[in-house]
Structure formats: structure tokens, C-alpha cells
Amino acid sequence: MADGAKLAGMVDTLIGELRPNAKSLIVTLFGDAILPHGGSIWLGSLAGLAAPFGCNDRVVRTSVFRLSKEGWLTATQAGRRSCYCLTESGRRRFEAAHRIIYAGEPKPWSETWTIVFTGLADGSAREILRADLAWQGFGQLLPGVMLHPQPDEASVRQALAEAGLAGRAAVMQASGEGWMKAGALRDIAARAWNLEVLASVYSAFLANFRPFLPVIEARILSPREAFRLRILLIHVWRRAILRDPLLPEELLPAPWPGASARHLCRDLYRSIQAMAETHLAQTMLTAGGPIAQPNPDYFERFGGLVSGKAMAHA
Secondary structure (H helix, E strand, O other): OHHHHHHHHHHHHHHHHHOOOHHHHHHHHHHHHHHHHOOEEEHHHHHHHHHHHOOOHHHHHHHHHHHHHOOOEEEEEEOOEEEEEEOHHHHHHHHHHHHHHOOOOOOOOOOOEEEEOHHHOOHHHHHHHHHHHHHOOOEEEEOOEEEEOOOOHHHHHHHHHHOOOOOOOOEEEEOOOOOOOHHHHHHHHHHHOOHHHHHHHHHHHHHHHOOHHHHHHOOOOOHHHHHHHHHHHHHHHHHHHOOOOOOOHHHOOOOOOHHHHHHHHHHHHHHHHHHHHHHHHHHOEEOOEEOOOOOHHHHHHHHOOOOHHHHHOO
16 A cells, blocks of 8 residues: 555656646547547546546636637537547547557668758748648758658648648658768758757656656556556657657767657556556546447557457466
8 A cells, every 4th residue: 555655646746747738638638548449538537537637627628628629629419418529630630649659669761851841832821831740740951941751641741731732832752862971961950850859858758757667567556546657658758759750860869868768658658558448447438438448559559568358368
């Protein structure tokens, strides 16, 4: 019991230090916990999931209202009760982020860059496109010129379509092989992205979550604390990894803390996810009632998780 209270205290302390924004936390809850179980949830049940992070009912309602106004969520009514799910646009963006957040080991780089000339777009379309590409990890090399070493092509095409530029945007793929040495490429990376800030974000992630490893290895966490730690872990991780252009190792300064942060996140998540699922099964209600097993895609996170059925026979 004392050990369990120690873990709860550690999670409380980290929540107090990080003070996660309620609207951003709800985005994390939808991506990590709600989508694998069908993608819909009663508002009251969502408030129950957010409560262990210090979010009261009023704050949850306000945050959900804002996310709906921004086009992320949509509601259906059943009497006086509201059930929320992602809009089609919101789901596409979540799926694109999911591929980055829960990826396994990075793939080798093809040494090809995707370059988007946003300066050729007009007015509001330019700003919409610039903001969307920045959210996808594109860096700005020069005013009106954004680039990425290995973007998600479907997400780029969707961003162009939403900016009204499908089929007429200036997008090119290019390689500096044979023209530039590695040092010059590193200079480009340093110009287009603030790698010092990103390194500090990863270092802070490691400092915040490494202390949990020995506690998890001692198996002293309850389903509730596993859920709180899992959501907090992914909340902080996604805010780091979605800033990261995922540059190949040869373009990064050494030592680079990103790889260590990825491995820590993967190892912690694999260790606590099943116990956190127990908490969700006990507390989360969807439009169809209590949740069932998560969808098959869930078990592919971080290169592969152990399913509840497999754990039962382990």
C-alpha cells in the first residue's frame, strides 16, 4: 500500500509540475484511449476520465465546446445526454498523428526532401497551409519555403486540399546528394528547425519519466495509476514528437536525446498499457455501453504490444 501511495504521489507531483491544459489533455484522451474503443464517449464519462488530472466538469464541458467549434469533435444527443466523437477531418488528423506518436524504430532516410513553396499561395490559404505543415513537422528554411525530410504524403495532400490548393501548389522533391556535404545539410537542419529547443524538450521528457521505471518494474501500480501515467506519458510525448521533423541521425547534433526518449516512452507504455486498459474497462462508457477489447491497430503501437488475451495466458 505504501508503495502504491508513493507512485500516486509521483504522478500527482508530475501533474502539478506540468499542469496539462484541459483542452490538450482531452485531445490526448481521445487519441490514446477513446479511438481504440470505437471513438465515441458520453460527455459524463469523458469528464470521469479527465477528473484524475484535476479537470472538473465545467472545464471539460468548456474544452469540448471549444474543440467542437474548432472542427475536431461533433456531438449526438440521446435525450439529455451528449455523446462525442471526432469529425471526419479530426479523425484524419488523429490518424496522421497516430502514425508518428506510436511509431516503432524510424525507417532509413531516402535522402530526399519534400519542399513546399507556401509563398506562392494567396492570403488566407497561405496561412492555413503554413500552419498545417508546421503542425506536421515541416520546417521553414526561408520565408515562403517549407521542407521536410520524410513527411506523410497523404497528410500533405490533405493539407493542400484543405487550403484549396490541390493540384496547383508548388511542391517538389529534391536531393542534395552529390551537391552538399553532411555538414552543410546539418546547417540547413539547424536553420529550418530549432533543434536546441527540441533537444531540451526531449531531455526534460527523460528527466520527468525515467524515475518511473524502477517503480513500474516493481509492479506496484493500480489500474487507475497505470491509466494516469499512460495518459500523462503520451500527453507529454506527443507534444514532443509532433514537433520533431524526425531528421535522420546524420543530420542531428550529437549526443541527440530523441532516441533515448523514444525508447523510454516505448518501454513504459508497453509495461503499463494493459493495466491502464483495465481501468478503462471499469470506468469508460461509449454510446454502445461498456468498452470491448481495443481494435487490432492498438496492439501495433510502438512496434507491438501484448494483447490482453495473450497476457492472460502468459
